[in-house]
Amino acid sequence: MEHRRSWTATLDGVDHRIDVVYAALSGWMTIEVDGQQCRRGWREWQTVFGGADLSCEIGGHRLDARVTQAFGQQAYAFALRIDGELQPGSDPQPEPGNLKRQTLIAIGWLTLSITVVIVGMRVLGMMG
Numbered sequence: 001m002e003h004r005r006s007w008t009a010t011l012d013g014v015d016h017r018i019d020v021v022y023a024a025l026s027g028w029m030t031i032e033v034d035g036q037q038c039r040r041g042w043r044e045w046q047t048v049f050g051g052a053d054l055s056c057e058i059g060g061h062r063l064d065a066r067v068t069q070a071f072g073q074q075a076y077a078f079a080l081r082i083d084g085e086l087q088p089g090s091d092p093q094p095e096p097g098n099l100k101r102q103t104l105i106a107i108g109w110l111t112l113s114i115t116v117v118i119v120g121m122r123v124l125g126m127m128g
Helices: 044-048 096-123
Strands: 002-011 014-023 028-033 036-042 052-058 061-069 076-082
Touching (some): 002 076, 014 061, 036 052
Antiparallel strands (some): 002 014, 061 076
């Protein structure tokens, strides 16, 4: 499942289409400029634990992309900075500490649930 966000930016008087792509099933994140891949990296765990960052340079300008996933949601939030300036159309990004805390709480609940199921199965004699 591919998620994509696009921006139009003028760099040195030339309009460019910049796409940030996140492939949710594989974890690959890509920055494309005018349809050409500028940078690609595997960011599955980073997306889960606080947000995935990917950067590249084009014509002396630095592009910084960020993709996050809010706790308990299937939607992704995209942000793009060019030379440090947040671009219009970027989504608000959750606070990294808050996202990490929520992720750890979810992992804790998952671990507790698995433990309860295993103990329950042993008590009922369903496991060796």
